[in-house]
Amino acid sequence: MRKLGLFVLPLLLAACGGTGLNIGQGFEMTAALTGTQVAVDVVNVYAKNADGSPGAYLSSRVDKYTPTAGTLKVEVRGGSLGFTAQKVTVKYTDASGNPLADTASTFNNSVAFTVPGGYTCPGGATTCAATDKTLTATTFSLPDLYWLSEQAALMAARGCVDGSSVIGTGYVCPEVRMNVTFTGKDSLGAERTLTIPQAQVRVYVNSVSDEVR
Template sequence: MRKLGLFVLPMLLAACGGTGLNLGQGFEMTAALTGTQVAVDVVNVYAKNADGSRGAYLYSRVDKYTPTAGTLNVEVRGGSLGFTAQKVTVKYTDASGNPLDDSAATFNNSVAFTVPGGYTCPNGATTCAATDKTLTATKFSLPDLYWLSEQAALTAARGCVNGSSVIGTSHDCPEARMYVTFTGKDSLGAERTLTIPQAQVRVYVATVSDEVR
């Protein structure tokens, strides 16, 4: 779930219950999931001639696929409340937004991480009185997030060999994307959601080999 040349595809989470970003009231973050990819090893299968030599091309198949976890990046606007994520829901789609596969359409899992609020305290303290807080834009990063289900990864890999021609390493595989929604609570305990609508998964042919049968 994925250039990894992966495009960073953020979504702004609008403030709820307030019109500004006064400290302790506003909630504004931009999230992106980058680096998710699926490397596919492809075998081109050929018929065997009577003399044992390679004959006509028959089809291509996936020999192996290797998923790579992505990294969550969150930019927090100065003055924004923090966010504690409790659950993640991932919907897998193709480039047109259609479900990637009926059996691999959605992934749900419990999570536990906290994005800090957009402020700093004197002397590097983690907590302080509201009057001592300085509005500061912050960044949060969480690597090695494997939110691409095995079935979704397999479906994406198989998409590389759905054609009827010989596959090479320059072959373009169909895109896969993840619609990611975090649910949790802000620093004041209010329910919040943080969404990444189109986190791209890079699917590509890593190696190609031939097989004669």
């Protein structure tokens, strides 16, 4: 019986990659979405005096808004399964978590990208036997992801002007947040979700001009 136990132990360690952790069976990764922005060009409107000079302040309006796509970054723990995303759902809120008013607060879209698992194989191969896998923490990045709907971008821009006071380039616009959920499958085909709570959308005044009428 003692000899049998000595024989079985190396087999168990081999199945675990020699580390005691079953490589590629867990699902541990953390995602972040950064760099999403909305630049807003504002026009301050003034009444015209009799001599043609600017008079009383009347209102402000959005002349143009320019969204910038963000970058997805996923930190994968060593030994984690990979993940193939198939769908993204984004819920837009203000900084307090309230849905954006006057707009569709949820955006759904199909996606297709794969986050590699947290291991490496000999010679840079993408797949290999469990006994050949080495636990390796990895970082996956995907740039130029525009998941801010046009309605949400417009509402974010309009939030910079309320018509009550003159807007300057230093004006702090209300924040917008995106709560992102990816659905898809892991390396073994099981359904998985990957979430990003409260991803910040930077909304700022890019330029200011005056209009006299």
